[in-house]
Amino acid sequence: MAATGHLASSEAHLFASTSRLGAWLMSMSRTAGKRAHELTRTLATQPSVPPINRHLLKDQINQNRLADRYLQLRLRLSGRESASRLFEYNLHDEFLSARAERKPTLLLFWHAGLMRGVFPALSVFEPDIRLIKSERAFKTESAGAPAFLTDQAESATALNNAKLLKSAIGHMREGNIVANYLDGTSGGSTVEVSFMGTNIALRRGSAMLATRAKARVFPALTRWSTSQRRLQLLVGAQLDEPDADFAAESNSQAAEQALTQSYVRWFEQHLTTHPADIISATTYLISNPQQI
Amino acid sequence: MSSMNTPDAREALQDWISNNSKNPTAPLDFSTPIIESGHLDSAGVLELIFLIEDLSGEEIDVEELDAETFRDINTIYNEFICATPAG
Numbered sequence: 001m002a003a004t005g006h007l008a009s010s011e012a013h014l015f016a017s018t019s020r021l022g023a024w025l026m027s028m029s030r031t032a033g034k035r036a037h038e039l040t041r042t043l044a045t046q047p048s049v050p051p052i053n054r055h056l057l058k059d060q061i062n063q064n065r066l067a068d069r070y071l072q073l074r075l076r077l078s079g080r081e082s083a084s085r086l087f088e089y090n091l092h093d094e095f096l097s098a099r100a101e102r103k104p105t106l107l108l109f110w111h112a113g114l115m116r117g118v119f120p121a122l123s124v125f126e127p128d129i130r131l132i133k134s135e136r137a138f139k140t141e142s143a144g145a146p147a148f149l150t151d152q153a154e155s156a157t158a159l160n161n162a163k164l165l166k167s168a169i170g171h172m173r174e175g176n177i178v179a180n181y182l183d184g185t186s187g188g189s190t191v192e193v194s195f196m197g198t199n200i201a202l203r204r205g206s207a208m209l210a211t212r213a214k215a216r217v218f219p220a221l222t223r224w225s226t227s228q229r230r231l232q233l234l235v236g237a238q239l240d241e242p243d244a245d246f247a248a249e250s251n252s253q254a255a256e257q258a259l260t261q262s263y264v265r266w267f268e269q270h271l272t273t274h275p276a277d278i279i280s281a282t283t284y285l286i287s288n289p290q291q292i
Numbered sequence: 293m294s295s296m297n298t299p300d301a302r303e304a305l306q307d308w309i310s311n312n313s314k315n316p317t318a319p320l321d322f323s324t325p326i327i328e329s330g331h332l333d334s335a336g337v338l339e340l341i342f343l344i345e346d347l348s349g350e351e352i353d354v355e356e357l358d359a360e361t362f363r364d365i366n367t368i369y370n371e372f373i374c375a376t377p378a379g
Contacts, residue, residue: 158327159362161334163354166341189333205335212342 055284056111088230094238095218099126102175104215107235108206108263109181112221112277122177122233129177132168165209172213179220180206182263183285191256195264196271196286202264207242207255217241217259219266223277236266301347301373305365308343312336322365337362348373 039061043054098105107122107129122129168178182202190201210217219236239262242255271278302322310320315330326332332340345351352372361371 157359158332158334158337159357159359162337162341163357165334165338166352166354189335208335208338212338 052284059111088225088232090232091235092218092237094216095235098216098218098238099177104172104175104213105177106172106206106210106213106215106217107177107179107220108217108239109179109220109222110263110267110282111181111183112223112267112282122179126177128171129179130168130171132164132178132180165205169209169213172209172215178209178213178215180209182206182260183282191253191260193257193261193264196268198286200285202260204253204256204260206263207259208252210259211242211255219263221267221270221277223274234270239263239266302365302369304347305340305343305368308340309336309365312339322369324365325363326365327359327362344368344372 039057043057043061095105172178180203189204191204192199192201194200206217209215217239219239221234223232223234225232239259242259306320306322309326309331310316313320313331314333314336318324318329318331320326320329320331324331326340327337341352341357350372356371361367
């Protein structure tokens with residue numbers, strides 16, 4: 001478990017510390033191929049993995065295999081290019097402004113597009129971004145994040161998860177970014193939102209994190225740009241700040257629902273122009289809306 | 293919020309847990325294991341940590357938190373509230 005985090009962490013540091021694409025591509029290519037092999041073995045040997053995790057696993061295997069092939073090709077063609085040429089950024093001005101002012105920032109993601117590109121893309125200008133993930137997710141999903149809050153957890157108890165979330169809040173309060181996957185498998189509580197014409201259950205907690213950290217919240221995802229042959233990082237306009245007294249359960253539920261729904265609306269809008277960014281885990285989620 | 297070094301703090305903790313319990317039919321007294329009994333999930337525990345900080349007037353270092361000190365209302369009170377110098 002810890003090795004996964006350390007591997008991803010060193011990968012990010014390598015990327016952040018080198019201006020040469022070649023070294024990073026070589027590392028990424030090696031880890032992507034190894035990761036695809038590990039995940040394939042996990043899928044074959046763990047029949048008890050929940051269905052949504054099996055779909056995420058298959059997506060991760062496919063993406064790592066693609067990354068392996070693509071990165072090796074890029075390595076041969078462009079090992080001397082600047083690392084930044086691998087990425088294409090589409091960042092809303094409000095996000096750039098928040099980062100320029102070092103405001104606490106919460107990025108909401110979805111398992112869509114090209115998941116593996118998220119953290120290398122962000123680490124170009126934000127080396128200390130952290131991701132909220134559970135240990136359960138570690139066992140079934142690929143890494144790719146420079147730092148994992150869950151590395152600190154000995155087990156996924158409510159107390160340990162709460163400690164991790166408090167660390168995440170502290171990290172944001174120091175002016176950093178924390179990323180959270182709304183359709184991830186971490187956490188035990190859900191909030192129901194409308195997505196693609198059906199009601200689905202997603203992880204709750206983002207509104208609480210944002211409120212406690214006084215963070216600005218932005219919708220984001222990464223995707224593969226076929227035309228540009230680059231990894232695209234999209235960050236949209238700031239979502240409305242949660243307005244809640246989290247001491248009251250009914251208020252907090254409404255705030256979680258509102259924030260999550262606003263991300264989903266942004267994501268749906270994106271999918272109308274980029275339907276290929278739906279991965280099989282999302283398709284499964286739509287067909288089995290309460291299965292996260 | 294000012295620190296609260298009286299037994300009222302334990303009642304405040306009990307009231308808050310009771311009002312936010314995920315398992316409201318389970319018994320809850322000062323020695324009930326609050327996580328094992330299913331009263332709080334991780335989000336609830338996090339909110340409780342912030343409540344304790346409000347009651348004690350001190351920020352809690354997450355490294356100080358373990359299953360023993362966070363077991364029940366009595367252990368929380370003794371570790372984080374009673375032990376805090378009155379301010």
